[in-house]
Amino acid sequence: MDLAFAVFLQVATGVATLLIISLGLAVIFGMMRVINLAHGEFLMLGAYSAIISVRAGLNIWLAMLVVAPIVVGAIGAAVERVLIRGLYGRVLDTMLATWGLSLALIGIVTMIFGDSVSGFSAPLGSIAIGGYRSSSYGLFLIGAAIVLLCGTWAVLRLTPAGLIARGTMQNAEMAAALGVSPGRVYAATFTAGAAISGLAGALIAPFSGVVPTMGTLYIARAFITVLTGGAAMLAGTLSASALLGSVSTLGTYFTTPVLGEVIMLVVAVLLLRLLPQGITGRFFRRAL
């Protein structure tokens, strides 16, 4: 019984992690149809912002939950202005440009901080479930995933800004005819997506280790999740995280972490053969 619960907790943590690292990508892709190949590096920058703030003596929660999203959001805003803005509607070029950005960011961070692994430990201790110990940080991650998901939903669904964003996503020309500036909506969306990614990077930093190339460990998973999710960005990311997170955590549990990732990719590709439009292309079509 305790074992079952411990495994369940493990799976839930896996799902939550996947959701956290994919959400920023999903927002940018879902709202703007921009595939941001530098997503992994946004995670990495979030982790670096957090660790540098902690080393400078800042409270660890402030560093993770406030500094990281603000810094990466600001970087995202700059990137949107310089690189993305001229390429809207050119999906391939955007992908290639963000790929270049990804490599450049790895290069810059390596030149400044070196390529050795650093890290900080999970800020919470562990809890006992019967005979098994589990990290309380995992529970915190589950909570964070729920808050992030509900927060994004609420912003899009319940606020005037969210309505403008959804309208622009549906029909940019119509929105422009109504006096909305699509350019500003895109800029804001990209910034928000980047901020979420920065937060995600800081949240995973305690157990992933912080290296310039840490993005490459997560980006494949994030892409597969968003792709598998399909058109509806929140429902899609949630359902795909739930499915693929469970598969990869169980795969990891029985084999190794990397094989867990391989199994997840295989499941995702097979799933794509069955549901080419992603999960939400078939189910929950009206969802957000």
Place this chain on the structure above:
Amino acid sequence: MIRRFPWAEIVVALLLAAISAWALPRLLPLYLLINATIYVSMAVLALSLAFVWGFGGILCFGQTAFFGLGGYTYAVAALNLTGTSWAVPIAVAVPALFAALLGYLMFFGRVGNIYVGVITFAVTLILFNFANSTAGAQWHIGAAPLGGFNGIPSTPPLNVPGEPGNALAPEEIFGVAAISLALSYVICKLLLHSRFGRAAVAVKENETRAELLGYDVRLYKLGVFAIGGAIAGLAGMLFANCVFVSPTMFSLFYAAQVIIWVMVGGLGTLVGPMLGAIVLQMLTAWAGTLKDVSPNLILGVILMAAVLVIPRGILPTATEAAARLGRRGAAR
């Protein structure tokens, strides 16, 4: 635009390969010759993507998946079998089959082109992570240790076919590489001239129209993708012969480089990307000597610049400019 049989191209390619296979080993010191072999293997890799992307219209961001797979397959087969005679065809066949399987899942699922890009990107990345994680004695295939981050330093060099003890010298391996490049190019040219190739180009030009004319678009894409996988596997085998196989072969750094070679050399040409590979490799090697600048940064800046400045590649842009000048001249 008359489609004549590409005699001239074939003859020139084979002649150039024969001349350089004879001359370069006599002209270059050994370390430069080995570098040249690496460049040629990279040119084969560039050719594979030039074919898949430029003529099949398939957005493959992970051509390195087949490149690395070719290298690893070669090393594992060569270490398990006596000699490399069979390792070479296996190193071409395995990536081709892998490409066919992946292609089947993607194209028969009618996955959109952008998603093909993302999936291939993820595949090479995951193979990279996987190959990196195979450190330790428990990770081996037969007699071949996979070696994790370090790869397989004991990758054996090619031997004379059928004579396992008789390994080729680096000079001869360069010759093999040069002739492989020329033959791959000739094969691509012949394919593009054939019924299959013309239909594949039609699919690239307009998928809907090709389908409405009765062509099974999925099969053509699958064919192009598998052939591209085979050529990339060959490139990996050649690369493994000059260095040794390691997870880097799957890395996004290499994956991005191939894309850049094709873009800078010109999408929709075969020669451009091959030249692009060789010239940019030389530049990268030179940039590698700059101590304080990360190669990732240089590559990233080149990629961004390539997108922003020359979205269609240098060769087509240059050709078009020349043609425009020519027309203007003729109009006068």
Place this chain on the structure above:
Amino acid sequence: MTALLATENLSMHFGGVRAVNGVSLAIAEGELRCLIGPNGAGKSTFFKCLTGQYKPTAGRIRFRGRDVTGYDSFAIARLGVGIKTQVPSLFDGLDVMESVLLALRRRHNEAIARSRALAVLDRLGIAALVRHEVGRLGHGQRQLVELAMVVAPEPDLIILDEPTAGMSVEETARTAELIRELNRRHAIVVVEHDMQFIRAIAKTVTVFHQGYVLMEDSAERVLADPRVRDVYLGKAVGPAGPEQP
């Protein structure tokens, strides 16, 4: 006698929208049939079901009695159906000859394909364009190149989606003439909403309205029918006609 092409209760729903709703019709060998209706009547969706671009939600499509429901486009084309889309769908990077050869080479060797291609281009009056790159041609010529690709393999049935879209009155008249000419050798289904064009062709007409078949009759009677006028002027008309008495 089996119809060349028949649909039985064909329906295509998108979520809650019933774009095509239980359409049954039969096209005979050698027939020339017009499918008309105002915008949103379901003609184009019906067209895409026939050509395999959409998989119908319910109902059957038969070609010479053979069930081809859910076939992919290429499989339908291989049965001997030529399909012309509304916006010309062409190989812009190839020249005119190469384009037509692509339509023929799947079945014929190079020499035969070439002579047939020339014959078709001649028949459509664009033989002079063989070496021209398709992407550089004008709108009217592009329409003809696409038609050449469709006609070249001698299909038993040709399906045309709004062939006169964007054409002047004069061009429309010429296209109608061309279609009547093609009809001597092929059965033709034309999806249209231009009434002038229907008048010029003057054969059996099927009228679509809100996904139903409103009526099916000769051109004169359809054009004279008050219900059809109401439909085109936007008055609400319930489903009626021979299919739904």
